[in-house]
Amino acid sequence: MSIALFRIDDRLIHGQVVVGWGKPLNIGFIVLVDDAVRANPWEQELYRMGVPAEIDVVFATTAEADQQLSAWERDPRVGILVAGDIAALARLAGNGGRVERVNVGGLHHRPGRTERLRYVYLSDAEAAELKALAARGVEVTAQDVPTASPVPLEDFT
Numbered sequence: 001m002s003i004a005l006f007r008i009d010d011r012l013i014h015g016q017v018v019v020g021w022g023k024p025l026n027i028g029f030i031v032l033v034d035d036a037v038r039a040n041p042w043e044q045e046l047y048r049m050g051v052p053a054e055i056d057v058v059f060a061t062t063a064e065a066d067q068q069l070s071a072w073e074r075d076p077r078v079g080i081l082v083a084g085d086i087a088a089l090a091r092l093a094g095n096g097g098r099v100e101r102v103n104v105g106g107l108h109h110r111p112g113r114t115e116r117l118r119y120v121y122l123s124d125a126e127a128a129e130l131k132a133l134a135a136r137g138v139e140v141t142a143q144d145v146p147t148a149s150p151v152p153l154e155d156f157t
Contacts, residue, residue: 002073003031005080006092009105012037012084013047013057016105020145021080022055028077029056033065033088062088069098086129093138102133103150104142116156119144127157 004025009017012032022030030051037043038061048057060068065081069092072079082105083089093099106119113121120142122130134140134153141150 002075003069003079003081005103006089006099006101007080007082007103007105008084008086008089008107009082010084010107012082013050015050016145017080017082018051018055024146025078025080027055027080029058029072029075029079031058031060031065031068031072031079031081033060033062033081033083033092035061038064062091065092073098086126086133090129090133093133093136099138101139101141104130104140104156105144117142117151120156122157130157 004027005021007017007021012034013030017030021027032047037047038059044059051057058072062083065088072081089099089102093102104120107113107121107126108119109115109121112123113126114123116122116127130140130153140153142156143150
């Protein structure tokens with residue numbers, strides 16, 4: 001199949017990803033792209049505990065994801081790739097146009113960010129990053145769960 005969902009979510013792997021998106025998509029693997037988590041076996045184990053045993057979890061740095069994306073796209077199983085920040089997905093999208101759609105699933109409050117949707121808080125710089133991604137031909141929408149309607153980028157930036 002390939003990667004059915006490229007998601008930006010600062011909580012990384014959690015119930016909405018595993019149950020909300022994973023079950024309807026019938027996923028076989030999740031790729032978690034985060035340099036810090038990739039370097040921390042203890043944190044990896046915590047994320048693994050929230051995923052059913054039949055779903056593989058791959059931990060990758062942004063650089064590793066850039067190198068492995070083609071292989072994951074050829075995997076016969078359905079997968080989800082989740083990154084905690086916009087920059088990681090922008091890098092993957094920038095190399096060969098392999099990422100066509102990005103789902104902004106949850107970027108939460110922190111200093112410098114303002115509420116754009118109840119589950120999306122962005123700084124002006126982050127909004128500009130998403131607009132730049134869209135300008136390169138990537139469809140960017142926000143959608144916390146699959147039963148919600150996707151919100152077009154222009155409606156939350």
